Structure formats: C-alpha cells, structure tokens
Amino acid sequence: MESKPLDIGLLRSFSPLDGLKSENLQSLARKTVLRELPGGRYLFKEGDSDKRTYYLVSGALELLHEDRSVTIVRGGSPEARNPIAPFTPRRYSARAVSDRVEFMAMDSDMLDMMLTWDQTGSYEVSELSSSGDQPAADNDDWMTTLLQTKAFHRIPPANIQAIFMRMQRLDAKAGDIIIKQGDDGDYFYVIVKGKCLVTRETPLNKAGIKLAELGMGDTFGEEALIADAKRNATITMLTDGALMRLAKDDFRKLLNEPMLQWVTFEQAQKIIVQGGKWLDVRLPSEFDNYHMQGAINLPLYFIRLKLKSLDPSLHYVVVCDTGRRSSAAAYILAERDLNASVLKGGLSAADIKR
Template sequence: MESTLRIEQIQHFVPFDELSEATIEELMPHFRYHQLNSKQILFKRGVEDDECHFLLSGELDLADDQFNITKIHGEEDENFLALDSSHPVHRCAAITQSACSFFSIKRQYLELITTWSELRQSYEEQDEEADWLEALLTSRLFNRIPPANIQQLLMRFNERRVALGEVIIKEGDSGQECYVIKSGKAVVTRMNNGKPETLAAITTGTLFGEDALNSALPRNATVTMSSDGELMVLTQDDFNRLLKNPVLEYLNEAQLHELIEDGDTGTIVIDVRTRQESIAHPLPKARNIPLAKLRSELPGLSPEFVYVTTGEARGEAAAYILNEAGFQTKVLRFDEHLSD
C-alpha cells in the first residue's frame, strides 16, 4: 500500500475538490494518513467520532443497524465523500475487506473548510492570493483616513500566526483588539436560538472585530479560522486614534436642523438603540435600526442620503459601520432628545 498522501488524492474528495493545490498544501499537517489490514474495524456503529475518514484504496463494508451492507471501493468514482460522516455518532460500522489506506481530518476542521468553501461560491469571485495590504487600503473606509494616519497605522499592527480551528473572537466576550487577515480564511458565526448560525466567510484583507471596539459592547459574533494563516492585530487605543476618530463627523441639533432644511441631499436620522428603548423613549423623526441589525439592513439603505446616527457610543459604532460601507454619515450629539 502507499505510504504517502498526495495533493491529487485529496482533491478527489468533496470539499477539497474546490480548493487550490496551495490551499491543500497548507492543510497537509491536519490530515492523518493511516492503514488497516483486512477484517479490521475502522469505526463502530453508535460510537462518537471526532474525525471524518476518507478511503484512498482498498475495499470496506459499511453495515447499518439492520445489517444491510454497502460496499465501498477506494478506486471507484462514487467514492468521493467522507465515510458515514453525516452525524458525529456513526450510524454504520466500517469493516475492511482488504488492506485499506485512509486519510482522516478532525470533523470540526472539515465543517469549517466546507462552510467556507460553500459560502465563497455565493460571493463575487476574489483573488485569494491578493496582497492583504492592497485589499485593506483600497477599501471604502481607508479612503476617508488621512495618509499620515495610514502610515502610523501600518506601523502599529502586530503579526500573529493562527491555526485551523482557532477561535479568534468569541461572541459575548469583551474586545480589546481588532484584526486584519494577512493570509488565510475564517468563518463568522452567531448563536441563534441556541444554535450557531453561519453569517459569512472572510479572507485576505478583511478587517474584523472592530464593532466591539466602537461600541464598548460584547463581541456580537464568533470568528473561527478555517485554515492556518496570519493576522495583523491592532489594539483598541491605536484603533481609536488612527481609524475610528478620523472617520467620524459630529453635529449638534442646530446643525442637524440646518442640514435637513438646507442640505442638497435628503437626511435620515437613525436611532440605533434597541426597539424596546426606542419605544420607551422615542426620538421624533428618527428611524429605529438597532445596532445589532444594522449590517443586515445595509442593502436597503440608499447612498443618495446623508445618515445621522444617535445613541451615544452605539451611534458612533453605527456611523463607523456606515462609513465602512461607503455611506455619508454624521453622529448627532444632543443633551436629551431631538426637537420636533
């Protein structure tokens, strides 16, 4: 039997068939190559398994609880999925019928890789090898930052190596840093009714983790690496001084009234407090979009308007998100409430 694992063998199987040779090469340390002789058990029915297994060569039987047998041949085209991997607890037993070779990978890692691969197919195609700095500096947000700040910002980043499966930020935790992906991939999830919901797949040049720095609220999502990689890390103090403060514009109630009356474009006031807060203490003429829902509401906003955010620290966080998305935004400062 073969004693080494080759990239082309891995690419025969889903989801690795969608990955480049360079990406597979990065994943190599996470694969476990192993062999079994004939009439040996790979896994038992009813036993939890933290790995997923792929048959490279040989023949084995999958036996379910009714003793129905499904024969799997390593060389057949139909053998392109992990063996009995739909549940962490095996529903079949796997028994080799000849000498067999396998590669295995942690189930957690496979789910991350699969999720990232499928999500990226729904996005506009991007160059995964693009320089992280080029991707960052050409973003809408960086168009609003003074050149001198950009130079200082790049000097303040610290590089950190990260691994497949590593949780970079966890939903509910406090935040003291934000991150840019220098190389690698990650998946963004959020708990929904007690279960993790996948929100996005991110890659080179993506800035994340800044929401908690803006609002002083707990992290609103979890980011987990779906490959090995490198992150550029920025502290909260440097983020505020070099990124956040330069892009925020403020106005008072009198200036808001003038903007509404005399501005060349329409003005929309957005109250980013929770719905309950907005109902209890309404702000006249303001549209309520809670901060937690603002990113999902961005597609429904028009760049033809000027947006004025309220809600103290949350208002600043909302303005940053809107600026990052390319909208013209100001933050309202007032004592008690908006006047009619």
C-alpha cells in the first residue's frame, strides 16, 4: 500500500475528528497518513481484532457479512464521515470495489485517548465543598474537609486509612510548576496550604490563559489518571504552600475504583428496564451516527457544567466507545453523589446494531 502526507483539513471532514481542538488535530495529523488500496483488495476481514480506526476518503468499499454483500460505502458520502465498521472483532469484511481506494488508518486507543484528553473540560479541577455551609477554603483541617465530601462517603474505611497513609507531602514555592500541560498523569493532588493558578496553553496564547485559582482543600489531576490521558492544563503555585499527593496506582486502587460501578451489557439492560437511563458522553457527531435507544447525549467536556440537568433520582449507565471517557465521567458523577454505572468495554463490546 502506498502512502502520502496528510492534509490537516481532510481530518476535519470526518467525525468525531471535527470535534478535536486544533492542537490535538495537528498532533493526530502527524501520526496519520493517507493510504491507497487497489481494487479487489481487503481493508480488513470479518473477525479481525486489530485496534485500528479506518476512514474512507475516496473510492468505494463493499461491506460483506459471511461473504454476502451488505452495503457499499462511497468516499464523500454521509456514511463515510464516520469510521468504517469500527467495532472489533470486525463484524464485516471491507473490500475495495473501485479501481483505487484512498483511506486513513489510525490507532484506535490513541484516538480514544486524544478524544478523552480533549473533552476532560477546560481544566482538571474538582472543587470540594464541605457538608456544612462553609467552603473548604475556610476549613483549617484539610483531612476533615476531604472526609466530609460525598466522594469519600463511598470509600471503604480501610481504603481511607490507606489513602492518608500513602499520601506524600510536597512543599512548594511560589512559581513552582506542579503539573504541566501535555505531560502524562502521575499523581492526584490535594492543596493543604497556599494557592495555585490553573492555566491552559492555546495556539494563540502560548503563555497560557488563566482558568482558575485554587485554594486549600481543592483537588486536581484526577481525570488524566482515570482516562490515561495527558494533562490538559498547567498548575503553578501562586504562593508558597504545600500539597498532598497520591500516586496514580494508589489513586486508582483506593479512590477511583471503589467509586466506579462497572456493569456488563446484560446488567445495564436490566437497569434501563427498571427505569435507568443511558448517558452517552461521546461527541454529538458520534452520538448521531449510532447510540442506544433513549440515550441522553452529554459530552464529557460538558459534564461539570451540566451536572444540575441530571436527575439525582435516576440510575445512569454511562457509555462511550471503549469505557475510557465514560469512566472519567462516572467518577465526576460519583463525586457529586449521582448514581452512575459504567458499561464495561463500552459500546464496542455491546451487542448493538448500528
């Protein structure tokens, strides 16, 4: 198969790539090439389990199930805006029926992580408020502040003890960078003393746009750990201060996992029958392509802004393609004491018809 350099404008014509921020789209373009497939050749075959996402750019592909023709997808058509038969193991074979087919192929995990990173909001901050009327910043005991949050009500007592035992104190000076945008997630942080500044770099503002100031009792950094994504903001000390940090593996085992309720597709269906609701956190273009019947679409990057629109009396089954974005969303819902389960394996593992 021949390949050629990719035009970034081409990526924008496909879903959900058109929803990516410019800097992430440019990063994806550097990792993707435009390839050609001769007529009669197979792009993939039914039963294949390769973790690749394919987009048809030009030409025509025939989709076959058990060697019988199901449909023909042509480049430039509405159907071709979406990934070609994305679920694995592949439910169809895809064969070139025109003289030449142009297509893009990209690593599915990389794309899913990029979408997750892109959608985890403007910054990775969870503002913890105490059970009383006073905000966390007015509370002199940060451990008490954490223990009073609804999130910690779901953690087994033994885990809480282990969390405090494994947390490491980090003293910092004004100007110290605690996490940097684009880095891998490594720790979950709680501010014990002092203030931090949250900034996000954009193509038009390399110095970073100010997003928030954080004080004692505020936490940050959890979403990159849950989603295996990159840091999407930089957090710098505004004053001298101190933080407590919990390593990624400890955070997942002791804090994140106890707050997530994973369910199989069969268990999810029972929840829906009993009055639950599908909550799809993918982009609208992905949702429009296919979704569970009756599902609500609330993209991950809107979750924090739209929490008040969710019904606290409902049991939500949170879904995305793989479970990565939905687990990040379910953690945020659990922090706010909403009843949420995560579909194990995502829609890719569910037996649904597109």
